[in-house]
Amino acid sequence: MELIRTPKVENVKMLDRFSNLSGNANKSNAGYLGTLYLTATHLIFVDQEGKRETWILHSHLASIEKLSISTAGTPMHIRCKNFRSVTFVIPKERDAHDLYTSLYQISQPLNIDDLYCFQYTASNEEFQSTKWKGWNKFNLLHEYERIGLPNNEWIISKINENYAVCDTYPRHLVVPANASDQMLRASTSICRCSQPLSGFKARCVEDEALLNCILSTNKMSDILYVVDTRPKINAMANKAAGKGYESEVFYENIKFYFLGIENIHVMRGSLQKLLDACELKVLSINAFLSALEGSNWLKHIKSVLETAVFIAQALIDGITVIVHCSDGWDRTAQTCSIAELLLDPYYRTIDGFEALIEKEWLAFGHKFTDRCGHIQTGDSKEVAPVFTQFIDCTWQIMQQFPFSFEFNEKFLLILHDHVYSCQFGTFIGNCDKERNDLMLKTRSYSLWAYFESQRSEFINPFYATREKSIIDAEGFLNFNCSSPCIRFWRSLYNRFDTGVHPRESITDLTVVTYNHIRSLEEHITYLEQVIIVKECMERLQQQHDYNVAEKMRESEKEKHEEKIDDDIRASNGLSVEDENTCESPTSNDEISNLIQSMETVALYWQSFRDAKECHCSFVFDHSARRYHCWACGDIYCVRCMEKQIVLPGHSQINCEKSENIDVGGDILQKSLKSEIHSTHQADSVPVCNYCYKMISQGLSPVSA
Numbered sequence: 001m002e003l004i005r006t007p008k009v010e011n012v013k014m015l016d017r018f019s020n021l022s023g024n025a026n027k028s029n030a031g032y033l034g035t036l037y038l039t040a041t042h043l044i045f046v047d048q049e050g051k052r053e054t055w056i057l058h059s060h061l062a063s064i065e066k067l068s069i070s071t072a073g074t075p076m077h078i079r080c081k082n083f084r085s086v087t088f089v090i091p092k093e094r095d096a097h098d099l100y101t102s103l104y105q106i107s108q109p110l111n112i113d114d115l116y117c118f119q120y121t122a123s124n125e126e127f128q129s130t131k132w133k134g135w136n137k138f139n140l141l142h143e144y145e146r147i148g149l150p151n152n153e154w155i156i157s158k159i160n161e162n163y164a165v166c167d168t169y170p171r172h173l174v175v176p177a178n179a180s181d182q183m184l185r186a187s188t189s190i191c192r193c194s195q196p197l198s199g200f201k202a203r204c205v206e207d208e209a210l211l212n213c214i215l216s217t218n219k220m221s222d223i224l225y226v227v228d229t230r231p232k233i234n235a236m237a238n239k240a241a242g243k244g245y246e247s248e249v250f251y252e253n254i255k256f257y258f259l260g261i262e263n264i265h266v267m268r269g270s271l272q273k274l275l276d277a278c279e280l281k282v283l284s285i286n287a288f289l290s291a292l293e294g295s296n297w298l299k300h301i302k303s304v305l306e307t308a309v310f311i312a313q314a315l316i317d318g319i320t321v322i323v324h325c326s327d328g329w330d331r332t333a334q335t336c337s338i339a340e341l342l343l344d345p346y347y348r349t350i351d352g353f354e355a356l357i358e359k360e361w362l363a364f365g366h367k368f369t370d371r372c373g374h375i376q377t378g379d380s381k382e383v384a385p386v387f388t389q390f391i392d393c394t395w396q397i398m399q400q401f402p403f404s405f406e407f408n409e410k411f412l413l414i415l416h417d418h419v420y421s422c423q424f425g426t427f428i429g430n431c432d433k434e435r436n437d438l439m440l441k442t443r444s445y446s447l448w449a450y451f452e453s454q455r456s457e458f459i460n461p462f463y464a465t466r467e468k469s470i471i472d473a474e475g476f477l478n479f480n481c482s483s484p485c486i487r488f489w490r491s492l493y494n495r496f497d498t499g500v501h502p503r504e505s506i507t508d509l510t511v512v513t514y515n516h517i518r519s520l521e522e523h524i525t526y527l528e529q530v531i532i533v534k535e536c537m538e539r540l541q542q543q544h545d546y547n548v549a550e551k552m553r554e555s556e557k558e559k560h561e562e563k564i565d566d567d568i569r570a571s572n573g574l575s576v577e578d579e580n581t582c583e584s585p586t587s588n589d590e591i592s593n594l595i596q597s598m599e600t601v602a603l604y605w606q607s608f609r610d611a612k613e614c615h616c617s618f619v620f621d622h623s624a625r626r627y628h629c630w631a632c633g634d635i636y637c638v639r640c641m642e643k644q645i646v647l648p649g650h651s652q653i654n655c656e657k658s659e660n661i662d663v664g665g666d667i668l669q670k671s672l673k674s675e676i677h678s679t680h681q682a683d684s685v686p687v688c689n690y691c692y693k694m695i696s697q698g699l700s701p702v703s704a
Ligand SMILES: [Zn+2]
Pocket: 629, 630, 631, 632, 633, 634, 687, 688, 689, 690, 691, 692, 701
């Protein structure tokens, strides 16, 4: 790639926010020395011992800044869209200049076809084979059907089939059954809409008629709410500029509400200030709190949530609500989707949340390319953290209702990462039409397929899977918007700051404990069954011994009486001889087998607290996933846990030995075996590479 001038720079120092530039005041704050690599997709820093690797995806680069030269070299401050902030000190000015130029060009391609998703190929073969799956997971018509559309009042209109009416809206629109096509063309309103065209002077007759149509669809209420998500002052200004908002005078039975969510420019500035607060070098609580307050970020999050709660509450009261803002793809998307999240338990499942994003964000044209700054457009004023706010609001709701979501915090973090990573085609393009034109379905992977392939990672262990009727009854989450309930989300905005996060995440710990309990319970069942089998075998052995003794006694008796036929004696003699040499079912071999199978399941699992680095010497930071090996119970990094194996206790019991037992016993053994088989399906469990090797060779990992 010709954009990369210097693929490798040595003796680079990586500093985090707590390191000082001179790097010699305090050893722990001096940063790490290592090598910086620039590849086609990532900027990678590897420390000198090769223990720490920092990977930064080019698409995640938000800003690159060259600071003034110090004695150590040229510091380059990098801020990422996933809120990583890092400084590299490059010894030679020339290298620094080359790196800066390359990164600047690579981070934002000029052409949308140069985005990462069009080059990305999954290394995991299984995922590769399911590449197309995620793209077919959702269908807007199916989602309409799920919520009972079309019905008597609402129909699905084909008016926008070829995106002729509105190219930022989907092809299938749900509209009031008695609305005429002309009314729709004039205002394209579907209970979420952009600003109606009613201007300063001219009334818009079609708009008024359509609102009345919508009103008439609801038999329960003779009133309709129109929620304008903008602050009233902005709407007034727009009206003066000829773009207007509705005048209440012309709309009967309609109540207008202004709910005061600021525009994208205010939000962009607010996020910038929030990140400045997160990066403060001064570690005083007052400095942080006043910077946080000054950013107004939590105030904006609160106003989005308040609007969503207002909408949801109105719907609970049986009132139809029309939501709109200036364009209908930012604040409207935020508030409608959050209101739906509060109302419908389905949207709180993994599939439902994805469906919600597909419907309210992707189908209705939230401009992901522009808002995320995927490509160089020359207009950085289009970039805004609208979707980030939606994710933040979702997290706020999760804090109040921790049992109501199927997914966990990590799901939101990874989702946030990939909205900006451009690794998947899902969030490329500004609207449905653009995504179709780009042929993303055939040219890139879907993020939903990735989530599916890693599903177990994203499950909230506290999610209450209760009966559907109970979930529906408690369906509405009555979110409390009061100020003390709105929190700063450290795990997102300070995600890459080591030391500010708990050493043990409650969610991870719960999952590990569940798994450990499962492992132990399965092992207990296994051992209990082994005991039953052994007892049966002992009984059979006793019976067998008794039979042999009996036969021997009989033949002795017969010998003494000397009245036996030669043929009969021969056959008896053979059988007695045979039985005498028969191997005992409870041999030493079997005992050692049993001991080995006991040792291949870990009784103790290492605690997260002590796990500082993997056996391969990879250093765990708080975001690195730590895995337990089910065989030895130690903690490993992802690279040391590539294998799965069937362990005794988590699999079928080995009954080969007992198969030699004679007639009466055979029936008993078979029924026992089938019972064991039914409770223990062959189920492979994760083990470390070392244990995998040992167990595959028939050795016990513990005793070795
Ligand atoms: Zn192991």
